[in-house]
Amino acid sequence: MTQPLKELIKIRQQKLAAIKKLGINPNPPFYPRDRSIKEAKKIGLTTRLAGRIRSIRRHGKLTFIDISDESGQIQLLLRANDLSSKEYQLIRLLDIGDFIGVKGEVFKTKAGEITLKVQELTLLNKALRPLPDEWYGLKDKEERFRRRYLDLILNPKIKKLLDKRWQTLKNIRQFLWHQGYTEVETPILQNLYGGTNARPFTTHLNALDIDMYLRVAPELYLKRLIVGGYEKVFEIARNFRNEGMDQTHQPEFTMMEIYLAYGDYLAIMALTEELLRTLAEKVNKTTQLKINQKVVDLRKKWSVLTIDQALKKYANIDWQQISGQEIRQLLKKHQLQVRGVYSDNKALFVLFDHLVTPQLIQPSWVIDYPQEVSPLAKGHRSKPGRVERFEGYIGGKEICDGWSEIVNPLEQRRRFETEQKNLRAGDKEAQPLDEDFIQALEYGAPPIAGIGIGIDRLVMLLTNTWSIREVIAFPLMKTRSTI
Numbered sequence: 001m002t003q004p005l006k007e008l009i010k011i012r013q014q015k016l017a018a019i020k021k022l023g024i025n026p027n028p029p030f031y032p033r034d035r036s037i038k039e040a041k042k043i044g045l046t047t048r049l050a051g052r053i054r055s056i057r058r059h060g061k062l063t064f065i066d067i068s069d070e071s072g073q074i075q076l077l078l079r080a081n082d083l084s085s086k087e088y089q090l091i092r093l094l095d096i097g098d099f100i101g102v103k104g105e106v107f108k109t110k111a112g113e114i115t116l117k118v119q120e121l122t123l124l125n126k127a128l129r130p131l132p133d134e135w136y137g138l139k140d141k142e143e144r145f146r147r148r149y150l151d152l153i154l155n156p157k158i159k160k161l162l163d164k165r166w167q168t169l170k171n172i173r174q175f176l177w178h179q180g181y182t183e184v185e186t187p188i189l190q191n192l193y194g195g196t197n198a199r200p201f202t203t204h205l206n207a208l209d210i211d212m213y214l215r216v217a218p219e220l221y222l223k224r225l226i227v228g229g230y231e232k233v234f235e236i237a238r239n240f241r242n243e244g245m246d247q248t249h250q251p252e253f254t255m256m257e258i259y260l261a262y263g264d265y266l267a268i269m270a271l272t273e274e275l276l277r278t279l280a281e282k283v284n285k286t287t288q289l290k291i292n293q294k295v296v297d298l299r300k301k302w303s304v305l306t307i308d309q310a311l312k313k314y315a316n317i318d319w320q321q322i323s324g325q326e327i328r329q330l331l332k333k334h335q336l337q338v339r340g341v342y343s344d345n346k347a348l349f350v351l352f353d354h355l356v357t358p359q360l361i362q363p364s365w366v367i368d369y370p371q372e373v374s375p376l377a378k379g380h381r382s383k384p385g386r387v388e389r390f391e392g393y394i395g396g397k398e399i400c401d402g403w404s405e406i407v408n409p410l411e412q413r414r415r416f417e418t419e420q421k422n423l424r425a426g427d428k429e430a431q432p433l434d435e436d437f438i439q440a441l442e443y444g445a446p447p448i449a450g451i452g453i454g455i456d457r458l459v460m461l462l463t464n465t466w467s468i469r470e471v472i473a474f475p476l477m478k479t480r481s482t483i
Helices: 004-021 085-091 141-146 148-154 154-179 217-225 263-286 307-315 324-333 344-359 409-425 436-442 455-463
Strands: 046-059 061-068 071-080 099-108 114-125 202-205 208-212 232-241 252-261 288-291 292-299 303-308 364-367 389-394 397-404 448-454
Touching: 046 071, 046 232, 046 263, 061 099, 071 099, 071 202, 085 148, 085 344, 099 303, 141 148, 154 232, 154 455, 202 263, 217 232, 217 252, 217 307, 232 303, 252 263, 263 288, 263 389, 263 397, 263 448, 288 455, 307 344, 307 364, 307 436, 397 455, 409 436, 448 455
Parallel strands: 071 114, 303 364
Antiparallel strands: 046 061, 046 099, 061 071, 099 114, 202 208, 232 252, 252 448, 288 292, 364 389, 389 397, 397 448
16 A cells, blocks of 8 residues: 655655764765766766666665666666765665766676666755656646646656757747847836737836736837837747636747838748748758648748638638628627627627638738737738738647738827727727827837747647647646645
8 A cells, every 4th residue: 555645755754864864964065977877878988977866676785776867867786895884875765756976887787778887876865755656646737737847757758848948949049140130128017018909917016106017018118129229129028918728828928029120011921931940940850840630831831811811711701792790690600709899890800710710720821900900000001991910820820920010100099099999898908008109109110010929839839739838837827735
């Protein structure tokens, strides 16, 4: 019968006391290892290694221990004749999860396993809690996410997944730096939120006795930098939106935004295609992405559809011919609602988002949205009532969203005023009127194009992992009492 956890912890605490009684420091300040385990697997090499104990197998005066570090795992052979009396007594007080340092010579056993014959043994830290059983102890997904450190110890696939996230961020930076972009920082605590339609988190700044908001998007501050003279900027920003949680959304998430002076939405679309193709090649070593059971190839040119064409092709809805009554019937049929002030164009956008987007598997640009759903996008150069906005879709998921930016302060004010009407009509995600941002535009701005790319969803795409909590090191979880 398995011993209760509290009893196992007590046994380890007793072992710790015995170690101290031997005169051994259980927490030395450092250990001079000279290489990683992966680098040490050379027959005849004498080396110092360190790592976590993963298994212990005792056979009389012989003890075999497996240790691991970030690079890999190796077997150790510990014999009474090779160690001091104190070191040999220490072996009996070791447990799985402890950290040790060892010095010895690398050889190959008769079974063909590369092994380190230990000549010196040093305890680096005593683990007071036993690790869960690798097969049965951490299968509950909630526990995996809540105690991510254990998930990483027991599940090597999770570390490889997170490694791809860090590689993605590194390669984004390298790509944009090479293109001449400057990485910048903008405020997370803001007097007024804006840059997208979202519900903010609120907080209070005691020093100034004022209410403030956590950033929902960095857009308006990044465009202020363009007004100030920067021409190519990007930020990888932590954003916070006080909204729902599901397979692809977390209230705290990472977004990258890019802004280009003197460009339009077509220029940013071209840049993004090249960026995603480069990321796939760097992170996955191929431009072919598996999405569930389907395969897409980022080498190919993305398809481009207007939102009208997408609705016609995938939902058999003719934007120009459908009547207002038919639109309302479709909303009722699919149990959909339009936030804020109702219009047929906003309703058609809701229908597009619900009916069409899951079908956009191959890389696709959907462009030229209605003005009513795009409060920061510049009016279209040839289509009245439309804006120069795009959304990028792969695998039925929105990967990015961008547009040619409004630089006319009078037009931006009109759009913000429309948002205020939506707010009064019950749309809690409508944007506030930002007087300071409008004033910045009044000083003059060049043509600007911008894009936002969700990093979490991008990593999901690159790894074919369609749960946002899997690709975040520490996803937001409801607290639970611990033993």
